[in-house]
Amino acid sequence: MEYTPISPFMRPISCAHLRVVERPEASVPATPINKWELLRDLSKAQAAFGVSERDLTVLQGLLSFFPDDALGGNAEMVVFPSNKAICERLNGMPCSTMRRHLARLVEAGFLQRRDSPNGKRYVRKYGEERVAFGFDLSPLHCRSEEVARAAEAVRKAEERVRRLREIVSLMRRDLEALAEFGEEIQPGRGFWDQLRDKAALTARALRRKLSLEDLAAYQADLEYLLDQARNIIDGPETEEMNTNDAQFERHHHNSNKESIDLEPPLEKGRAVGGGLDADTDELEADVEGQDTRRVPKIPLHLVIAACPSLKTFYTSDIRHWHQLFDAACHVRPAMGISASAWEEAQRFMGLEQASIVVAAMLERFADIRSPGGYLRALTSKAAAGDFSCGPMVMALMSRRAAA
Numbered sequence: 001m002e003y004t005p006i007s008p009f010m011r012p013i014s015c016a017h018l019r020v021v022e023r024p025e026a027s028v029p030a031t032p033i034n035k036w037e038l039l040r041d042l043s044k045a046q047a048a049f050g051v052s053e054r055d056l057t058v059l060q061g062l063l064s065f066f067p068d069d070a071l072g073g074n075a076e077m078v079v080f081p082s083n084k085a086i087c088e089r090l091n092g093m094p095c096s097t098m099r100r101h102l103a104r105l106v107e108a109g110f111l112q113r114r115d116s117p118n119g120k121r122y123v124r125k126y127g128e129e130r131v132a133f134g135f136d137l138s139p140l141h142c143r144s145e146e147v148a149r150a151a152e153a154v155r156k157a158e159e160r161v162r163r164l165r166e167i168v169s170l171m172r173r174d175l176e177a178l179a180e181f182g183e184e185i186q187p188g189r190g191f192w193d194q195l196r197d198k199a200a201l202t203a204r205a206l207r208r209k210l211s212l213e214d215l216a217a218y219q220a221d222l223e224y225l226l227d228q229a230r231n232i233i234d235g236p237e238t239e240e241m242n243t244n245d246a247q248f249e250r251h252h253h254n255s256n257k258e259s260i261d262l263e264p265p266l267e268k269g270r271a272v273g274g275g276l277d278a279d280t281d282e283l284e285a286d287v288e289g290q291d292t293r294r295v296p297k298i299p300l301h302l303v304i305a306a307c308p309s310l311k312t313f314y315t316s317d318i319r320h321w322h323q324l325f326d327a328a329c330h331v332r333p334a335m336g337i338s339a340s341a342w343e344e345a346q347r348f349m350g351l352e353q354a355s356i357v358v359a360a361m362l363e364r365f366a367d368i369r370s371p372g373g374y375l376r377a378l379t380s381k382a383a384a385g386d387f388s389c390g391p392m393v394m395a396l397m398s399r400r401a402a403a
Contacts, residue, residue, distance in 0.1 A: 080134030
């Protein structure tokens with residue numbers, strides 16, 4: 001066509017009509033764009049372009065009148081349905097509502113009106129030339145790359161929010177578990193109630209749709225409280241225990257003796273008929289008189305979370321302490337721990353605490369040269385009343401959190 005009109009039929013002209021109608025060739029995408037993919041991208045980034053769902057519904061109806069699935073190429077991108085046909089395609093939308101949304105699409109720069117002299121929409125052929133009056137979809141096609149970039153930015157932002165939301169949810173769960181564990185080992189502290197309140201408030205907040213800034217604020221608060229809880233629970237006892245364990249493991253690493261050489265000391269006390277017999281019998285009587293079946297002051301689910309390797313060798317569910325004991329008995333021979341060392345650990349530690357120790361040793365099995373000797377050393381500390389399995393579990397939890 002020799003002339004492209006810019007003024008609408010029987011309506012006042014606006015800035016939207018004064019935009020350049022024929023865009024430079026460099027600004028037009030070289031390849032055709034699937035119209036439905038372009039509509040999905042625009043739906044994702046609609047807030048960036050100031051269009052609503054109803055506006056996009058009208059645009060979808062207009063796209064359905066375009067015969068090809070791809071916009072671009074050599075095809076003319078003008079559709080010319082009547083108002084009645086558009087409203088029928090939109091499931092009976094009122095004509096006044098449809099015209100209002102069309103005006104918004106024109107104002108947003110995704111449509112252009114090509115009104116005929118009498119305002120009707122039609123197509124005419126003049127020899128080989130084809131002239132159509134209606135709604136031009138070429139502005140939508142020209143802005144396809146801009147729409148695609150905006151949609152990708154929205155998807156990345158949503159992914160960041162989703163990942164941060166998962167992190168906050170996991171930190172809230174850890175905070176609740178640490179509050180329960182801290183109440184067991186150090187009861188009476190008001191700090192544990194503070195942790196529970198914060199975990200409950202965070203769980204309530206996660207039911208809503210939170211922004212990235214809100215989630216970052218919750219993450220910072222939870223991280224601060226988790227650090228405080230670890231410092232209170234670990235304390236100097238855990239630090240000393242970790243140091244002693246490291247020294248003991250270095251001793252085994254530098255020793256040229258096999259693991260069997262490290263196990264006999266507790267057995268030799270029974271074999272020698274000297275003055276140790278009376279003391280040993282008296283000590284064993286005292287230990288047997290204790291309540292060795294007492295459940296440790298540590299939640300079972302925290303032990304399972306800190307020792308995931310146990311599930312690799314013991315496939316049954318572990319929901320009670322007796323099931324953890326069965327699992328320890330199952331993996332003990334494969335770890336190279338003799339039956340006598342296992343019996344000594346049960347006698348001086350109790351069944352539950354000995355099972356926790358075996359599970360923790362399995363988690364760090366690659367770092368322990370002699371599991372049997374290591375267990376006997378811990379048994380000796382337990383016999384002297386200087387051992388608790390809690391710091392071992394918390395050290396594993398900290399190690400997993402730092403990994």
